[in-house]
Amino acid sequence: MDRKRVVIGFLGTTLDAGRHNRFERWRPSVDLFLHPELPVDRLELIHGENSASLADRVVGDIAQVAPQAEVRRHLMPMKDPWDFGEVYSAMHDFARTYPFDTEAEDYLVNITTGTHVAQICWFLLIEARFVPATILQLSPPRRVHESETKRSSYSVIDIDLSRYDQIATRFRRDRDEAASFLKSGIATRNEAFNRMIDRIERVAIRSKAPLLLCGPTGAGKSQLARRIYDLKKSRRQVGGPFVEVNCATLRGDSAMSTLFGHVKGAFTGAAQDRAGLLKAADKGILFLDEIGELGPDEQAMALRAIEEKRFLPVGSDREVASDFQLIAGTNRDLSEDVRAGRFREDLLARLNLWTFDLPGLADRPEDVEPNLDYELDRYSEREGSRVSFNREAREKYLAFATSSAAAWSANFRDLGASVTRMATLAPKGRVDAETVDEEISRLRRGWGARRDKREAELLELLGPSGLAEIDLFDQVQLAEVVSVCRREATASAAGRALFAASRAKKASANDADRLRKYLARFGLDWSAVRAMTP
Structure with a gap:
């Protein structure tokens, strides 16, 4: 049995009406049947409610030039043929319900007619194999000279990218170059790290949401943030600058001014307006390194600036807008800081959409x-x-x-x-x-x-003989507890940090008391440990 050739296409409300063409009455839906080397057995003609009379004329003209051909009409009502969502949904429904028979028929989609939105949707539906077809593009006749006109032409295009090794190879090369770009061209060999960089590259290109880069000091967070900016800039996804802020250096009243700016006279020494670093990052990327070091007021202001892209400079009653993408870096466990009350839970939730842990x-x-x-x-x-x-x-x-x-x-x-x-x-x-x-x-x-610094701290607290009586296993644990005690202001805060998991399970009734009992096992108390703090 001979296979049938079936063409699917929209009725051209302008082209098929024969208007606005270089040559009189070139109509692509009719022209389909004027190429003997491309015989068409059936046309699936899609049109809207307002084009019924034009569809009648086109079907009649096709019957005259190709009486053996069949034309099936499909009504596809659309309020706005330029609305991508509406057009794609309607075309997807058509593709889903159409009885394709690839064993007996070959399908072509005519993209010569229909809006540009419809053409894009055809490409998507064919590439996704919802429509098992190749693309047909018709071209009008062109004038060779005054007395002769060359006949119309057509092109058949298969957009299955897997069949084009050259395109596929170039795509892989471009993808690999982007990942290598983020790694500064270093041919890293750690598979887990390389997979993470691939993921960061995809997210960075496709999203403007905040990124949170975690990892120990010196793991490369700052350099990676800069490379993400350079990658997005090379693709014209950002137009503003890269602004880097080490939050650990922001202290006291100047922190708010440095970040959010101030107006003249806002405080002693404010001799003129200052834009602030968040405003400086407008249309670009703001990298807040060591974001866990921000104070509570700065955290609250930063949250609003991230969510609303607006904030109040110090001393001002007028908001300032800045449309930046945030990349945050930290070497701390922000979840632990939330449990200890040092970091805002809502700010972490906003940052935690895309979190990447850089290994040491x-x-x-x-x-x-x-x-x-x-x-x-x-x-x-x-x-x-x-x-x-x-x-x-x-x-x-x-x-x-x-x-x-x-x-x-x-x-x-x-x-x-x-x-x-x-x-x-x-x-x-x-x-x-x-x-x-x-x-x-x-x-x-x-x-x-x-490594010896912690051992020296235990020597100061316990003395040589006291330390010698403690097993190495307990020394390691005790050194960590002492470190937390020196970092926190109160025994309650230190207890919350040390016993967060058991607190969450409600297995610890009094964290401070539990800490004091632990220290007492080694002849220590809270005041002795805190007295070591410089």
Whole structure:
């Protein structure tokens, strides 16, 4: 049995009426049947209620030029043919109910007629395979010279992207370049990290919602935020600047002014108006690093600015607008801060739509080597001289840097400083084994000093003999408890921080009392621990 060719298309209210054409009465729905090399067995003609009389004329004209062809009319009422949602819904319903028979029929969709919105919807429905068809585009006849007119033409287009290796390859390359862009071109090898960067890239391109970047100090939050901005700017998704604020540096009355601005005379020393950093980030990206360090008043103002894109400068009774995208960074557990009353729950809820946890360098040992090369390149660009490792030195350094002995407590800041030291001391621009040995010793001492700080605190509290009587297991736990006590202002606040999980389960009736009992096990009390605070 011969397969039938079926064309589906809209009635052209202008083109099929024969108006506004370069040549008299070229009508695409009729022209379909004037190409012997493309025989059409059936036309599925879609039209609206107001075009019934034109549809009658077109069907009659087709019967004259192709009496063997069949024309089926489909009424598709639409209030606004330029409303994307309405048009797509109507066309989707048509596609869902149409009895496609791909075993016996080949389908073409004529995009020559219909609005641009309808053309886009045809592309979407065909690519999603709701309509198992290829695209047909007709072109009117063109004048060769005064006495001759060339016949009309057509093109058949298959938009199944999987059949176009070149396009698919380019798409993958563009996607990979975007992910590499966020990684500063570093060929990272950690699969979990690479998957996270892929996700960040998709979210950054498609969304203006806040992003929350979590991770330890030196994990690269600030650099990643800047690269997200550069990526969005390269795609013309932002027009304003990148404004970075380290919230840990905002203290006292100046914090509100720095962020939200002030008007002249708002306070002593306010000699002129100040726009503030949130206003400076208008149409761009605002990066609030260490957002957990914001005070309660600044948190409340920031929440309103994020939600409404409006805020009040200090001393002003007139609101200011700023349309920015927020990226926030933190090395703290903001959920824990919420439970301890240090961070607003509603602000965290607003930030927590897209949260990404950046791992420390010690958790990505396979990425030490590519980052080592990156830091060497940065040094060369900065200092104008090329430095490299000899083979023995490189192997020795990487063996240590990827081992459990490498704490990388400051993460990429540690690595960058380490490379700078070795490159500076490298004889004749070549890092040798002796230079590496010296650097490894220095790193060990530095990390050891940081670990020894808590041990020194316990020595101060308990004395050598007291500390010697406590198991190492208990020493580690006690050191953490002491650290929390020194950070919090009251025993109740420290208890809430330490026993948050049991509080949530209502298993802890009095956090402060529980803390005091724990300290008493080691002969300590709250006042003794707090007395150590500088």
